Structure formats: structure tokens, C-alpha cells
Amino acid sequence: MTDNNESNSPDTVLTPDEPPPFYVMHAESTAPILLICDHASCRFPQALGNMGLDPFARRCHLAIDIGAGSLTEFLADSLGITAVLCQYSRLIVDCNRDLMDPGAFLEYGDGILVPGNRNLSPSDRNARANSIYWPYHRAIDTQVQRLIGLGTVPAFIAVHSFTPVLNGIAREWEIGVLWDKDTSLKELFINDFRAAGFHVGDNEPYSGKAPADYSVDNHAEALGLPCVGIEIRQDLVRDPAGVARIGHVMHRIIESIPKRINLQTQRISA
Numbered sequence: 671m672t673d674n675n676e677s678n679s680p681d682t683v684l685t686p687d688e689p690p691p692f693y694v695m696h697a698e699s700t701a702p703i704l705l706i707c708d709h710a711s712c713r714f715p716q717a718l719g720n721m722g723l724d725p726f727a728r729r730c731h732l733a734i735d736i737g738a739g740s741l742t743e744f745l746a747d748s749l750g751i752t753a754v755l756c757q758y759s760r761l762i763v764d765c766n767r768d769l770m771d772p773g774a775f776l777e778y779g780d781g782i783l784v785p786g787n788r789n790l791s792p793s794d795r796n797a798r799a800n801s802i803y804w805p806y807h808r809a810i811d812t813q814v815q816r817l818i819g820l821g822t823v824p825a826f827i828a829v830h831s832f833t834p835v836l837n838g839i840a841r842e843w844e845i846g847v848l849w850d851k852d853t854s855l856k857e858l859f860i861n862d863f864r865a866a867g868f869h870v871g872d873n874e875p876y877s878g879k880a881p882a883d884y885s886v887d888n889h890a891e892a893l894g895l896p897c898v899g900i901e902i903r904q905d906l907v908r909d910p911a912g913v914a915r916i917g918h919v920m921h922r923i924i925e926s927i928p929k930r931i932n933l934q935t936q937r938i939s940a
Contacts, residue, residue, distance in 0.1 A: 681793070689713065691802040700817075701750060702824045703824055704814060708760070709760045734759060735831040766882065780833070825931070827898055832903055833904055843871035845901065846876060850878040855897065856898055858930060859898055863923075866919045
């Protein structure tokens with residue numbers, strides 16, 4: 671695992687002794703696969719305190735995609751592939767949203783108010799973006815270009831998790847496969863997950879066609895990379911046993927990708 675940091679500047683919310691905004695696993699891997707995890711952590715910068723939230727709220731599904739970071743780490747290690755993970759909570763800045771999206775600095779969700787995100791000034795937003803959002807997205811760009819430079823197009827897989835109940839409504843799906851312009855990976859994942867016995871949503875419980883899918887749209891679709899978003903219901907990956915169960919299934923699917931789809935550089939859109 672390789673940690674990466676950015677130099678601190680006056681418009682940052684991170685101090686030099688805090689963890690960097692992201693970390694990269696297996697940064698020298700030549701495998702044509704890139705994993706990302708936008709919501710891997712519930713860490714808050716020291717400068718922002720608890721943002722007016724109690725301990726439960728700081729660790730709930732609004733703050734972190736529960737289990738997604740552990741699953742991403744499991745897959746990166748088991749397959750020896752590159753992964754980029756954000757190290758700060760989505761409540762600081764949501765790295766899977768355009769910065770102009772109201773959800774980038776969430777003020778309210780699923781019955782929880784986020785006082786620390788109310789009435790943010792432009793300089794407040796810029797400090798968070800400069801500290802976490804842009805370094806994380808630059809790290810993804812760096813790994814995409816590195817893998818393309820090796821002569822193949824990386825399959826781009828965004829790992830997320832979703833709460834079993836949202837706004838009082840239970841979600842029936844166990845796994846969601848999210849896709850939009852590129853369809854080369856979606857059938858592969860849908861069919862293999864279903865063959866493994868999972869109840870799989872096709873662009874459910876969220877859709878890859880939604881504008882909220884910022885990371886895939888900007889890093890993968892913009893270059894014509896094969897790409898997909900995978901959403902795991904959080905009760906399935908809350909503990910190491912659950913992560914291993916889902917991880918072994920995903921390992922087999924991801925390992926098969928280079929044999930099942932074209933990953934030649936000619937795929938890339940001009």
C-alpha cells in the first residue's frame with residue numbers, strides 16, 4: 671500500500687500531521703483494472719470538529735459507505751490490482767458529486783441534519799475541495815493514465831454500499847449494478863452475481879445514468895473506458911466474514927474481465 675499526500679496550503683482544512691486525502695494500493699500493478707472507493711472513510715478533519723453530529727451520525731451511512739472501503743481493500747490485495755480510496759467522510763465533501771451539486775456538502779439526509787454544512791461560504795467549500803476532493807480526483811487521473819500508458823485500457827470499477835433502509839423504506843436488492851454509456855461490464859456483473867444467488871438490481875437502487883455518479887462519468891466515461899458502479903447492501907459487508915463472502919464472488923468476476931471484454935487501447939474515444 672502506498673500513501674500519497676499533497677503539500678498543505680493556507681486554504682486547506684487538513685493539518686500536516688493528519689492522514690492524506692487519499693491512499694493508493696498497489697500503485698505499480700500492471701493489471702488492467704482500477705478500483706475506486708469515493709466513500710471509504712468516516713474520518714473528519716480536526717479543524718472541523720464533530721460538525722454538530724453525534725457519534726452515531728458520524729458513522730452512519732450518510733458519513734461513509736459502510737463496508738465499501740474494506741471490500742475495496744480486500745479486492746485490491748486478493749487480485750493485486752490498483753485501488754484509490756478517499757480517506758475522509760463524504761460529509762466533508764462528497765467526492766462522487768459535482769461541486770455545484772447540493773449533495774456535495776450535504777445539509778440534510780435520511781432524517782439527520784448536518785449543522786457543520788449549513789451556510790458554508792465559498793471559501794469554506796473551496797478549502798474542503800482543495801484539501802480532499804481535487805487531490806483524490808487527481809490521484810484517480812494519475813492511475814488511469816499510468817494504466818493506459820501500459821498499452822491497455824483499464825476496466826474502471828467504483829465500489830459503493832447502500833443502506834438496507836432509507837427514509838423508512840426497505841431495499842429489496844442485495845447488490846446493485848450501475849451503468850450508463852458503457853455496457854461492456856454491466857451484463858457480466860449482473861449475470862455472474864445472479865448466478866451466485868444474489869438479488870441484483872439493474873441500475874437499482876441507484877442509477878448510473880444519474881448526474882450524481884460523478885467519478886465514473888468524469889474519469890471513465892469521458893475517456894470511453896469500460897466502467898461500472900457496484901453497490902453492496904451494507905448488512906452484507908458489515909464484518910470481515912461478509913466482506914470475504916462478497917469479495918470472493920467479486921474476485922472471480924473481476925479476474926475474468928480481461929478474458930471476456932476488449933481492453934485494447936483502440937477502445938478509447940478520441
